[in-house]
Amino acid sequence: MKKYKVGIIGATGTVGQHYVALLEDHPWFDITVVAASPRSAGKKYGDCVAGRWAKEKPLSDATAQLIVRDAFADVAAVADEVDFVFSAVEMDKDECAALEETYARHECPVISNASAHRWTPDVPMVIPELNSEHIEVIKDQRKRLGTSRGFIAVKSNCSIQSYVPAFHPLKEEFGISRALVCTYQAISGAGKTFETWPEMVDNVIPYIGGEEEKSEREPLRVWGKIENGVIVPAEKPAITTQCIRVAASDGHMAAVFVSFDKKPTIEEIKTRWAAFAGEPQRLNLPSAPKQFLHYFEEENRPQTKLDRNLENGMAVSIGRLREDTQYDYKFVCLSHNTLRGAAGGAVLLAELLCAKDYI
Numbered sequence: 069m070k071k072y073k074v075g076i077i078g079a080t081g082t083v084g085q086h087y088v089a090l091l092e093d094h095p096w097f098d099i100t101v102v103a104a105s106p107r108s109a110g111k112k113y114g115d116c117v118a119g120r121w122a123k124e125k126p127l128s129d130a131t132a133q134l135i136v137r138d139a140f141a142d143v144a145a146v147a148d149e150v151d152f153v154f155s156a157v158e159m160d161k162d163e164c165a166a167l168e169e170t171y172a173r174h175e176c177p178v179i180s181n182a183s184a185h186r187w188t189p190d191v192p193m194v195i196p197e198l199n200s201e202h203i204e205v206i207k208d209q210r211k212r213l214g215t216s217r218g219f220i221a222v223k224s225n226c227s228i229q230s231y232v233p234a235f236h237p238l239k240e241e242f243g244i245s246r247a248l249v250c251t252y253q254a255i256s257g258a259g260k261t262f263e264t265w266p267e268m269v270d271n272v273i274p275y276i277g278g279e280e281e282k283s284e285r286e287p288l289r290v291w292g293k294i295e296n297g298v299i300v301p302a303e304k305p306a307i308t309t310q311c312i313r314v315a316a317s318d319g320h321m322a323a324v325f326v327s328f329d330k331k332p333t334i335e336e337i338k339t340r341w342a343a344f345a346g347e348p349q350r351l352n353l354p355s356a357p358k359q360f361l362h363y364f365e366e367e368n369r370p371q372t373k374l375d376r377n378l379e380n381g382m383a384v385s386i387g388r389l390r391e392d393t394q395y396d397y398k399f400v401c402l403s404h405n406t407l408r409g410a411a412g413g414a415v416l417l418a419e420l421l422c423a424k425d426y427i
């Protein structure tokens with residue numbers, strides 16, 4: 069099979085490095101271009117990440133030798149050389165939105181981790197197992213952009229990637245009336261390690277800027293419908309959240325309380341979770357976990373350190389489902405924030421877009 073030529077914009081950052089590590093052995097995708105800020109442009113990729121390579125697996129020689137391009141100045145050339153790009157840039161929201169749209173207008177599809185286009189009405193925000201049908205809005209986006217190939221598709225925020233999948237198989241049948249979620253989020257979500265953020269050692273910080281708003285609003289967009297060429301967000305369920313930074317390197321845990329319109333039994337919930345599969349499983353996409361939602365019967369699981377890497381960090385772990393005194397039920401769930409929640413989720417989305425002929 070001929071491989072797709074792939075560029076990574078923001079390749080030197082935390083998420084960018086995860087892309088590199090995931091794509092070096094990918095059966096469909098070849099990294100042909102890496103790009104970042106003018107600070108890195110013109111240097112070898114290996115030199116740019118020396119001393120801050122975040123992965124255990126060493127960087128391959130081929131990628132280390134790639135010369136980093138300037139993400140802004142080299143748009144036309146990069147767009148010409150690749151089949152699509154992953155965007156993992158960290159910059160001002162308007163600048164990022166403009167940069168991604170410039171790539172799309174140059175007929176280069178963009179799969180993005182950044183939040184800049186998450187609320188652009190004709191840009192799909194996709195968790196591939198949950199709302200793969202939203203990619204159909206791309207045809208309307210292309211009309212607006214005046215492109216035949218170029219478009220933008222985005223991932224949601226990493227904080228929602230554990231509890232929204234857990235709610236999803238229950239939502240239609242039982243109706244979720246209200247939910248309360250507290251997240252316990254790893255420091256890599258801020259692009260940090262314990263070396264670069266020593267204040268986080270032995271610490272908990274009860275504030276992550278903008279995270280609670282995203283955690284409450286983005287699920288409604290994931291559960292929205294396409295109407296007249298845009299995604300119209302769902303109106304419910306009402307979700308209230310508190311997002312807390314904890315001293316974990318990777319992995320976002322969530323403690324969830326939920327009530328239903330029609331209360332299911334514990335067995336009904338566990339059966340729906342065990343049986344749930346989405347389009348990535350049906351299409352057998354290379355990065356799709358075989359079992360997306362894993363339920364642990366042990367009362368001290370899932371644990372961030374033990375369970376975040378389940379199915380290459382692409383599965384969601386759930387545990388401690390039990391009755392609550394204020395809500396119908398409570399449980400905990402966990403997902404890997406830089407894999408399922410960032411680069412891995414975006415690679416899965418790109419695989420879906422290739423399998424469905426959007427790329």
Ligand SMILES: NC(=O)c1ccc[n+]([C@@H]2O[C@H](COP(=O)([O-])OP(=O)(O)OC[C@H]3O[C@@H](n4cnc5c(N)ncnc54)[C@H](OP(=O)(O)O)[C@@H]3O)[C@@H](O)[C@H]2O)c1
Pocket residue numbers: 077078079080081082083084103104105106107108109139140156157158159181182183225226256257258259260405406409410
């Ligand atoms: N970390 C996570 O778990 C996570 C999860 C979900 C989503 N995200 C999102 O993913 C994106 C990347 O996050 P990160 O944690 O990887 O950030 P990061 O480690 O700070 O990396 C940022 C990247 O953007 C590049 N960049 C910065 N300014 C630029 C400019 N003016 N022009 C071109 N490139 C520029 C940097 O290049 P230089 O090295 O040259 O400066 C670097 O490659 C963010 O939008 C973030 O919100 C992160």
